[in-house]
Amino acid sequence: MAEGIRDKVVILGMGCTKFGERWESAPEDLAVEAFVECIEDAGIEKKQIEAAWLGSHFDEINIGKGGNFLGMALKLPLVPVTRTENFCASGTEAFRGACYGVASGAYDIALALGVEKLKDTGYGGLPDTPAFGQMQAMIGPNATAPGMFAQLATGYSAKYNVPMDRIKEAMAHISWKSHQNGTKNPRAHLRKPIPIEQIMGAPMIAYPLGLFDCCGVSDGSACAIVTTPEIAAKLKPNQDLVKVKALQVAVSSGEEAIFNDWDGAGMLTTRAAATKAYDEAGIKNPREEISMMEVHDCFSITEFATMEDLHISAPGTAADDILAGFYDLDGQIPCQPDGGLKCFGHPIAASGLRMLFEMYNQLLGRWPEDRAVKNPKFGLTHNLGGVPNQNVCSIAIVGKD
């Protein structure tokens, strides 16, 4: 019987760039910026890194294929670099690779780095590339990410008979809350508070998602150095250790896309990965035990549905919890304490590690009081890549001993 990853790996150090429209920065600049902060935090030398995992998604307009980018950008000493690409889970997949490398005993110290340079696309939104293969490119809908995620709202409204106005109201609260949190974060791209009225009155992007229901696109990089609890304790004898409690990934089986049983009101993958992650972490009641979350708010409706998919809000009640402030920074489970994708934008493969960066620093109590989560024990990160009917979900849970 597999034991899972719980308590076998410690995050030794992390780094994260400022996210945003980094017109002046090449992907190499972003990777170096995140790495320099990370290795300083870890307190090791570069030659101690034995293996690396590199997350990137849109390699066509970004860093190209393979692992060479990282070796050359960081001048790594001829170590293995494996590139991970799994949609928006690409960064968390790099982290998972590094953790498994350490947990297996193959390496003592490993690096995970996610980087994405999207602002060379030339137009707003994500690049339009055939994400699901050539056949689907020919016959699939003329769709964009907002349009595919927007359908969660119509599906949810139909399933739970929740009026669209109520969903719109809850979605607006989600975006309002994240913008509030983002104002406090110097690494966020968008740092202005946005009034609810402005959110509600914004132009429509894809019904029923308005402009502020959509996260932006930005450039960024984040990274982690991981090791075993024993080595970490030796290297950092006087410091709390942030341990990996769970790492789960679930991928669509096709039933959401072409079978008739899926309800269209949430993600099957998130529901499955969450159950396994809580089990792996030893969490019995996530609503009581999870201290804080960074979830995949590519669109406000994604965050909305995810609150139920993570088994925290009961089915059909997400709007109630959201509007009651349950997920606000001063609520019971602060969600997106750093401002989320909403304020950071979404350089695809950097996002998962950016979320872990927030959880890691919150757990270590490093943030100023105005944005610190009180006495956190477990932090959860969640990525949802692809589109609701065809996706990849990754969940990581980290915590202090």
Add this chain to the structure above:
Amino acid sequence: MVGIRSYGGYVPRLRLNKMIIFGSMGWLNPANIMNAQGEKAVANFDEDAVTMATAAAMDCIAGFDRADIGGVYLATTTASYKERLCANLVAGALAADESIRTADFGGGLKAGTTALMAALDAAAAGSADNIVVTASDCRIGKMASVQEFMFGDGAGSVMVGSGDDVIAEYKGSFSTGHDFVDHMRGANTKYDRQWEERWMRDVGVGQFIPEAINGLCEKLGMAPGDFAKIIYPSYFGGARKAINKKLGVEPEKIQDNMQAVIGDTGTAQPLLMLAKALEDAKPGDKLLVVSYGSGCDALAFEVTDAIKKLAPRRGVSGYLARRADLDNYQKYLLWRGMIPAELGLRSEEQRWTRWSLMWRAHKAMLGLIGSQCKGCGTPQFPPQRICVNPECGVVDDSEPVLMSDKGGTIFSFTSDMLAATINPPAMYGAVNFNGGGRYVFDFTDCSIDDLAVGTPIEFSFRIKHRDDQHDITNYFWKAVPVAEGAK
């Protein structure tokens, strides 16, 4: 007995009031006020001659087994390909067997009836049966041209065969071929060019149509007055009166050319008018149909009792009733590629058409054919090797299943302002096929107000994607919300 077994028609949903054109372009050619009465049917942004021909053919085969289709003849002067047989696209969309006769007819506007005669001759010879003949055109006149007012888009179709159950017996034909160039388009030209109207009217239609009718009557030993309806295209109202007088037939025996509601549909015109005439025909009626353009074909039919047993269909009348105003002339210009517009850099992303892939998947892509699991009975699209039902999962145990005629209901939807399209917002969503299966389709012929979870849809074969750089038009199926009572 050889003759027509079935008929169908198609008129695109959008209609452009000709005064809207005149309001924009009347300043350049004020005399066009004479042509600005009524409205013209215009193909939607994702329609062309191939899709309209397919829609008319679908209407035509209602009630028939697709496996029995013995041929598909397409007539058009506005085919999307010079080399690539468009009849195969129609046949593929009809999910017809591939061991049948397929042919494109074109060149002159009489090609629609020429295709019909070829089908009738093949049926008479016993070399093919149940040949679907479908004619369609989507011709363009330059801005402010007479043709812009004259032309309309549409398609007509008949299925031809032999046996006691034909609904209209074929009595004979008479043809002429004249190098009379009243309209022309060179091999690389987009817009129609016409010669002086008085010459077209007096020497062209005014002489050639009576010549063809009289020629046929003489051959059959009949008189024009023997026919319940005489069907011939002609834009010129005055010429029609003169022709009728010349033939000695009362105006009510002349089939309406639908100029004020559709326009001149080119090669489709005689077949579209014939389909409309058959909707109203009674057993025993004799029909004379004439085409015009580079000469004429005249054909005579006699309606039989079998017409009473023909399965119901939407027909020309049904499609005429299904209408929406296109109140924006610039949209029409952009859709027909007559003016440039900035669609954003997103629209410039290259999308390759990979022909080897297209062939491998052509039954799914053209025919909307999925797979039905023999283990659990679940229909699925696209076809799957391993059954998608998580409770089943059997491997390689399925049979092809036609999905295009199943219809479905909307499961989820959106309307998207970000997607690059010449007709924003892009509307799409998941559709549950009736009987099982689900796929995300583009919606068309609708507005966001027509979309709701649970709304019934039907499938329509449309342009999916245009690659202007390589002049490639790709087709696939889209979902059209069905207005209540439309069926």
